[in-house]
Amino acid sequence: xxxxxxxxxxxxxxxxxxxxxxxxxxxxxxxxxPAFAAxxxxxxxxxxxxxxxxxxxxxxPAQLIDASARAQPPSAEHWLxxxxxxxxxxxxxxxxxxxxxGISLVAVTLATIVxxxxxxxxxxxxxxxxxxxMRIVDAGLAIPRILLLLSVVAFWGRLTIPAIVLLLGMTxxxxxxxxxxxxxxxxxxxxxxxxxxxxxxxxxRVLVRHILPHAMTPMLVAATLGVGQVxxxxxxxxxxxxxxxxxxxxxxxxxxxxxxxxxxxxxxxVFPGLALAITVLAINVLGDRLRAAMxxxxxxxx
Amino acid sequence: xxxxxxxxxxDAGEPTSAPLLRVQDLRTYFHVRGAVARAVDxxxxxxxxxxxxxxxxxxxxxxxxxxxxxxxxVDPPGRIEPGSSIEFEGRNLxxxxxxxxxxxxxxxxxxVFQEPMTALNPVFTIGDQVAEVARVHARxxxxxxxxxxxxxxxxxxxxxxxxxxxxxxxxxxxxxRQRVLIAMALVMNPSLLIADEPxxxxxxxxxxxxxxxxxxxxxxxGLAVLLITHDLGVVAEVTSRVLVMYGGQIVERAPVxxxxxxxxxxxxxxxxxxxxxxxxxxxxxxxxxGTVPPPTRWPSGCRFRDRCAWAWQRCADEHPPxxxxxxxxxxxxxxxxxxxxxxxxxxxxxxx
Amino acid sequence: MARFRPSPYLGSHMARIxxxxxxxxxxxxxxxxxxxxxxxxxxxxxxxxxxxxxxRMTNEMREANRARYGxxxxxxAQYLQYVRSVAGGDFGHSxxxxxxxxxxxxxxxxxxxxxxxxxxxxxxAAGILLGTLQGARVGGWFDRITGSVAxxxxxxxxxxxxxxAVMVFAGTWLPVSGFSTPTLSPTxxxxxxxxxxxxHLVLPAGTLAILISAxxxxxxxxxxxxxxxxxxxxxxxxxxxxxxxxxxxxxxxxALLPIITLAGLSMPALLGGAVFIEVxxxxxxxxxxxxxxxxxxxxxxxxxAVILSSTMVVVGAALADLAHAAVNPRQRRA
Numbered sequence: 001x002x003x004x005x006x007x008x009x010x011x012x013x014x015x016x017x018x019x020x021x022x023x024x025x026x027x028x029x030x031x032x033x034p035a036f037a038a039x040x041x042x043x044x045x046x047x048x049x050x051x052x053x054x055x056x057x058x059x060x061p062a063q064l065i066d067a068s069a070r071a072q073p074p075s076a077e078h079w080l081x082x083x084x085x086x087x088x089x090x091x092x093x094x095x096x097x098x099x100x101x102g103i104s105l106v107a108v109t110l111a112t113i114v115x116x117x118x119x120x121x122x123x124x125x126x127x128x129x130x131x132x133x134m135r136i137v138d139a140g141l142a143i144p145r146i147l148l149l150l151s152v153v154a155f156w157g158r159l160t161i162p163a164i165v166l167l168l169g170m171t172x173x174x175x176x177x178x179x180x181x182x183x184x185x186x187x188x189x190x191x192x193x194x195x196x197x198x199x200x201x202x203x204x205r206v207l208v209r210h211i212l213p214h215a216m217t218p219m220l221v222a223a224t225l226g227v228g229q230v231x232x233x234x235x236x237x238x239x240x241x242x243x244x245x246x247x248x249x250x251x252x253x254x255x256x257x258x259x260x261x262x263x264x265x266x267x268x269x270v271f272p273g274l275a276l277a278i279t280v281l282a283i284n285v286l287g288d289r290l291r292a293a294m295x296x297x298x299x300x301x302x
Numbered sequence: 303x304x305x306x307x308x309x310x311x312x313d314a315g316e317p318t319s320a321p322l323l324r325v326q327d328l329r330t331y332f333h334v335r336g337a338v339a340r341a342v343d344x345x346x347x348x349x350x351x352x353x354x355x356x357x358x359x360x361x362x363x364x365x366x367x368x369x370x371x372x373x374x375x376v377d378p379p380g381r382i383e384p385g386s387s388i389e390f391e392g393r394n395l396x397x398x399x400x401x402x403x404x405x406x407x408x409x410x411x412x413x414v415f416q417e418p419m420t421a422l423n424p425v426f427t428i429g430d431q432v433a434e435v436a437r438v439h440a441r442x443x444x445x446x447x448x449x450x451x452x453x454x455x456x457x458x459x460x461x462x463x464x465x466x467x468x469x470x471x472x473x474x475x476x477x478x479r480q481r482v483l484i485a486m487a488l489v490m491n492p493s494l495l496i497a498d499e500p501x502x503x504x505x506x507x508x509x510x511x512x513x514x515x516x517x518x519x520x521x522x523x524g525l526a527v528l529l530i531t532h533d534l535g536v537v538a539e540v541t542s543r544v545l546v547m548y549g550g551q552i553v554e555r556a557p558v559x560x561x562x563x564x565x566x567x568x569x570x571x572x573x574x575x576x577x578x579x580x581x582x583x584x585x586x587x588x589x590x591x592g593t594v595p596p597p598t599r600w601p602s603g604c605r606f607r608d609r610c611a612w613a614w615q616r617c618a619d620e621h622p623p624x625x626x627x628x629x630x631x632x633x634x635x636x637x638x639x640x641x642x643x644x645x646x647x648x649x650x651x652x653x654x
Numbered sequence: 655m656a657r658f659r660p661s662p663y664l665g666s667h668m669a670r671i672x673x674x675x676x677x678x679x680x681x682x683x684x685x686x687x688x689x690x691x692x693x694x695x696x697x698x699x700x701x702x703x704x705x706x707x708x709x710r711m712t713n714e715m716r717e718a719n720r721a722r723y724g725x726x727x728x729x730x731a732q733y734l735q736y737v738r739s740v741a742g743g744d745f746g747h748s749x750x751x752x753x754x755x756x757x758x759x760x761x762x763x764x765x766x767x768x769x770x771x772x773x774x775x776x777x778x779a780a781g782i783l784l785g786t787l788q789g790a791r792v793g794g795w796f797d798r799i800t801g802s803v804a805x806x807x808x809x810x811x812x813x814x815x816x817x818x819a820v821m822v823f824a825g826t827w828l829p830v831s832g833f834s835t836p837t838l839s840p841t842x843x844x845x846x847x848x849x850x851x852x853x854h855l856v857l858p859a860g861t862l863a864i865l866i867s868a869x870x871x872x873x874x875x876x877x878x879x880x881x882x883x884x885x886x887x888x889x890x891x892x893x894x895x896x897x898x899x900x901x902x903x904x905x906x907x908x909a910l911l912p913i914i915t916l917a918g919l920s921m922p923a924l925l926g927g928a929v930f931i932e933v934x935x936x937x938x939x940x941x942x943x944x945x946x947x948x949x950x951x952x953x954x955x956x957x958x959a960v961i962l963s964s965t966m967v968v969v970g971a972a973l974a975d976l977a978h979a980a981v982n983p984r985q986r987r988a
Binding site for chain 1: 678681682685686689690805808809810811812813817818820821824922925926929930933934944945947948949951953959960963964967968
């Protein structure tokens, strides 16, 4: 590198891929960052598993093979064992991937959209509007999410899947709005925004066409990480018994089933949890790399 | 001159009484990603007890790294290369273990840095930070250390020191903070004070105050000072001897008056010319063309030749040693060897 | 060790912070109360009305509730009455427990505080220590191992880790359920009972503490790395300080500031985590209570739990703010 002053050069090779993307390039990129590669592959596998569950699952997850039999440990026929109703665990986990991932993706999308709209409006408007909107967000953030979810469940009864998605989305937009607001606030002061306003563009236009694209980066990272968070939240809700109705089950529901037979059927608690943990871990690694690649400053979202 | 004089030993031209600090062939290189940045590349000098030596040069010439090397504060990937020698009060600093050098820092050799705004820890009082030196090196009790801190704050001219010691850095102005840093450096009555650009970040009037303070303290306490700066005006004020650095090396050394009166190295001349001065009829400031080359690739031969109006073929072929000019005055330039070529720049034209 | 000297602004500055936080906190709690009230009223089936017909209610309770909630009055009047009672600390009567909600909470709340308090103290202490050691030697073997483990643990759902703990420790000397041994004689000494509770506390608090320390260590590591290039750290080294005081006294003090902020911000998550831990370990604190109340449709308890938890969050955030101002002498933009 002709112009670099080595004294100040970064020691790690932060790849800045310019130009075309070739297989060789991708391969060397993956080799340099094995954690990222592992995470990407894992997520790919999980996604495929979920999408192709009907094809991949060896058994029908709801089918009771033999109503009288008890839970069986992992064996050649049932790789991950069965539950007390003798339903194949592997199949249930595969179908669970579908539901867990599906719910989370939609919920996070919803939360991001609502949160961005709210936060951007607050950030752009400033003044008392900003203060008011953000106070409401503060209140929303102050209630532990699970309690909020439980309250709704208490008063509305068992929820359908769309309702669960809606609920998860509507309890998750607070954090997104805070991010959006901070981001918009910071971007608002920049010169190119001033230039846009000077050309007479309406506030809405300035916001949507100029500020938002620039400010979306942290939102993207947060959304990615958010998927992992929502998977866990949804699992928690199912674990407490308020998730999707049986016989369908998300991973959380499977763990709940496992809790009842924890002494005799360890595989029922362990495998769904492993699936959860691995998926969330992969998402976290991905989100982390995404943040680093976009040169983001640390956004401490607990 | 008849025939080329032999290149001289680096410390020739220096005063011969036992030096407090003797640096010989100091080389500090940074090893990064296959390249080597030779930030300090063969620097030698002495400092006598009680004298004030100035080290001048642009950013990137290696003066700050030299200072850090003296206290072995250079962090990896930087490294003091074998073959270098730093002797202080007779001891070889480079063979000391970590504990040994730590005992010298802040104690026998003290350093003041160039960013008073950020060189103090924001969460501790200035009193605590100054007292800390006494607690570490003299194992003073809290009370004794605090008293000493107040004493030092008084010494550097901070008003109402007993009260002020309880304040936090952000409550002080830049000039005051610099005084605090100086106080911190002098707690243990060191023999050598290294001041790295102590006035760069300050206003001109404050600058003058700090320099005055340094001169006064130096006289009172008899300490030796190595003053690092890019500002020749500062050098003229307080130092007795000057080392001019360029390209990781010393390119000229002389007593201060001699340097100003008779600069022999083109770089020194450039620096002097570039100083804005009142009362001169000039339309433009003279600048030295070009920029400092990267320390990974010093040019062959003389490192200054790409920016030098006098340079000729020999400058590219042969790296100049330090030539003798007069007593205590050396210059690393072939012009000293071939003074015929040393004509006014305007006369050079295209003749190379 | 440098004397801990609170900032000179502490007097008026702290007062200002306290007042501001108080005002904000009240607003938030009020907002929470309002949200929950309208949540209930928007729900299908009029749960409040249902309360009147709930067979578990005695006649006295029914009358008391009718009066308290003004159930035959327009919604807005009901709301005002509701707010008034909540402000007075009156959350009504629990259906299942047949007692005032406050008394039920009074039993459960200390247990939750014990669990959370212990977990937070241990978790933060461990996390700060680990993160600091990691940051002091970035890239070293300790850093990489601890970092990987921490990343792993932050991906684990708390209830699953708790479940694993139950699986592993069931039947051992460490109890996996409850907060005290039911067969313990009520006349046993305080020491015996205390140590019994402590024994029950180990697993739940330990699980929560591990998860907390994983998260905290990551933030602490980042905070320390942020602080390490600071110029004043070089000054400290030039003074002749050895590595330990440089890192643990100078650097850490500054690197703690974002951690204190983190502590304040993560209260809701901590409370949520406590819920799952309590349920899995059958620790009869507020979390278990709330979950049970949801199953029982014991609305007064559910509402009280929500409002109380948001109050705890607000108080926690305020405390973190005060701690931050106490450690950081610079004038903070409030």
